[in-house]
Amino acid sequence: MHDKDDELEIWKKTLENREIPEVDLDNAIHRGVLQARRQYPLKKEKRFKRPLIAGLAVAVMCLLFVTTIRSSPAFADAVSAFPGMKKIVALIQDDQGLKSAIKNKHFQKIGVSDETSGVQITLDGVIPSSQNLVLFYTITYKKNHRSDFLQNIWIRGANGEELGLASVWQIPSEDYETANTSTNAISVDFNEPISKKEAVLEFDFIGGYGEKETIQLPFTINVDDVPNYTYAVNQKVTIDEQSLLVRQVTINPVITSVEIEYDPNNSKEIFGIEHLSIKGKWGRKWKPLKNGLTSSSTDDFPNRVTYYLQSSYFENNKKLKLEIGKVMALDKQETELVIDTESEKIVKQPKDKRFSNVKVRGGELNIDFEGESDFYNYPVSINFMDSQNEERQFEYWSGHPNGEEKATLMMKLPDSPIKNPITLKINGYPNYLEQDSPAIIELK
Structure with a gap:
């Protein structure tokens, strides 16, 4: 018999594949009706599905909360657990792993509040695991304080230590225009595994007259009785003569982590896997995350990348399969963009010449x-090398393809003199390995 949530899958499919355009940050903060995401670089990360631009990466997301959620009694019970849960469910409607966590009552209500002269914030609750955490909070701007600026958000331990890499995503509440209120989420990737931890969620605000105010919300992370499921795969996959090793897959209540190592002897540079999923019974799939951190790597293991998918933790974890398809790659000899900024000429680029008009x-x-229509990566790095092999960095960069056929990339050059030509590393490119069908690995 199929899961009672099958009707939810139909609802979910109708909302997939939406275009999410980038918009201006200041308007997003002052209007409070936009989704926003910020990465706090407490460790090295790269190769994001939707790469960051300077400051916050902001996207409009108009949501429709459909009454068909009532088709699952367990889910309906969870939604009615306390006021405000419907907005939380609307926020995570594209993540069936987090929805399963709520349905299975793996949601810890917190309810702690604090306020400044202009803003009140309530930490509604959390979905925890030993490696990751998703927090939900409600923010309400008081009358005449909608211009208060949210400067920073921190996740700290009780002793003030930073706990990990945080991603913030926001969504408009249905009553924002009248109540100045929005429901938001923060996902955290911990620096090290946690079983039980006293923590503080901290917000730094700048008021309309430039004064700084802080809100601190203490809470407890407790996952003593929530073990991870780890599959030691260690299986090699070859696609279009390029090799990769699937090292392991770890499933916890928040996300699924897939660790893949690329063979350094490959003739092509692999930028990422566009189609990666876990497939379960009846063809159900858990896909890459759309919010928060989508992949990460470190300088210690540059060829090893961890990809993050929705969690199948609360489903039957037997007979799961990992599917790998549409791998983005480029010949290693073509992974540089060389530009002379004085003559405004391109000295070197990939042979299909997608860069132009410097x-x-x-x-x-x-x-x-x-x-291309389905290409979202920012194609070049924020660092570059000058002609004397000195590493430099752009002051900021913005504008990216965002699923459009043409885009203008904008990068602020350093104020100090530059020795031309400069070399930019290509980080993503709409070129893919050829394969007849996805590679499939059974998780045992």
Whole structure:
């Protein structure tokens, strides 16, 4: 017999594959009706599905909360557990792993509040695991304080230590225009595994007159009785003569982590896996995360990447299969973009020449890029090398393909003199390995 949540799958499919355009940060903060995501770089991370631009990466997300959630009695009971849960469910409607956590009552109600002169915040609850945490909070701006600026969000231990890499995503509440209220979520990737921990969620605000105010919300993370499921795979996969090793898959109540190592002897540079999923009974799939950290790697193991998928923790974890398809890659000899910023010319680029029309105006480097309808990666790195092999960094960068055929990349050059030409590392490119069907690995 099929799971009672099958009807939810139909609902979910109708909301998939939506275009999410980027918009201006200041308007997002002041209007309070936009989704936002911020990565706090407490450890090295790269190769994001939707890479960051300077400051917060902001996207509009208009949501529809459909009454078909009532088709699952267990889910309906969880939703009615306390006021405000419907907004939380609307926030995570695209993540069936987090929805399963709520359905299976793996949601810890917190309810602690604090406020400044202009803002009140309530930490509604959390979905915890030993390696990750998702927090849900409600923020209400008081009358005449909608211009208060949210400067930073921190996740700290009771002793003030930072606990990990945090990603913030926000969504408008249905009553924002009248009540100045929005429901939001924060996902945290811990620096080290946690079983029980006293923690503090901290918000730093800048008021309308420049004064700084802080809100601190203490809570307890407790996952003593929630073990992870780990599959030691260690299986090699070859696609279009390129090799990769699937090292292990770890499933916890928040996310699924898939650790993959690319063979350094490959002739192509693999930028990422566009189609990666866990497949269960009746064809159900758990796909890559759409919010928060989507992949990470470290300098210690540059060829090893961990990808993050939705969690199948509360489903039957038997007979699961890992599917690998549409691998983004480029010949290693073509992974550099070399530009002379003085003559505004491209010295070197991949052979299909997607980069063009270099312009330098007011210290800002603009480059046109020809993308594709399903390409979202920012194609070049924020670091570059000058002609003397000195590593430099752009002051900021913005504008990316975002699923459009054409885009203009904008990068602010350093104020100090640059020795031309400069070399930018290509981090993503709409070129893919050829394969007849996805590679499939059974998780045992």
